[in-house]
Amino acid sequence: MTQHVSDVMTSALVTVEPQASVTAVARMMRDENIGAVLVTDGEHLRGLVSDRDLVVRALAEGGDPNDMTVAGACSEDLVTVGPDDDLTLAVEVMREHSVRRVPVVDEEQHPVGIVSLGDLAIERDSESALGDISAARSNQ
Template sequence: MAQHVRDVMTTDLVTVEPQASVTSVAEMMRDEDVGAVLVTDGEQLRGLVTDRDLIVRSVAAGHDPGSTTVIDACSDEMITVGPGDDLEHAIDVMREHSVRRVPVVDQKQHAVGVVSLGDLAIERDPHSALGDISAASPNT
C-alpha cells in the first residue's frame, strides 16, 4: 500500500499562464479531459483552477469569460504538499482546507504533480463508489 504522495499523485500536468482567458482554460479542460489546471508563471506555481472555480468565480459572478483571466478565477490561498509527504498529511490538508485536489511541489516550489481525492480513494478504498468512479475511463 502506498504511503507517500509520490506513490499516488498524477504527474501528467496540464498548465496555463496566469493571463490566459477563462474561455481558453475551459476549452483546454475539455480538450485534455481534466477538471483542474495548474496556473504557472514560468516555473513558478501561481495557483490551481478547477472547472468549478471557472463557473463560480467567473461565469456565475457575471464576468466575461473571454476577457477575464484565469488568475482572477483562482483561489487566493495556495495549498501544496510535497511528493515525500505521508498520504495522511495530504488527507489532513485536504480536510482542513475542504479541497479535492492539491498541487504537489518540490523543494524549489515547482509543480511536480497533483494529488486528488480520487487518487486517494483508488489507493485506500478501490472498491468504494468514489474509488470505482475515479478509476473508470472518462465519459467522453
C-alpha cells in the same frame, strides 16, 4: 508500508499562465479530461483553477469568458504537499482545508504533480463509490 504522495499523484501537469482566458482553460480541461489546471507564473506556482472555480468565480459573474483571465478565477491561497510526504499528510491537508486537490511541489516550490481526492480514493478504497467513479473511463 508507508506510501508517499509520489505513488498516487498525477505528474503529467497541465499549466497555464495567469493571463490565459477562461474559455481557453475550459477547453484545455475538456480536451485533457481534467478538472483542474495549475496556474503558474514562469516556474512559480501561483494558483489552481478547477472547473467549479470557472463556473462560480468567472461565468456566474457575467461578462465575456474570452476576455476574462484565469487570474481572477483561480484559488491563490494554496496548500501544498511534497512528493516524498506520507500519503496520510495529503489526506490530512485535504480534510483540514476542505479541498479536493492539492498541488505537489518540490523543494524549490516548483509544481511537480497534483493529488486529488479521487486519486486517494482509488488507492485507499477502490471499492468505494468515489474510488469506483474516479477509476471509471470518462463519459465524453
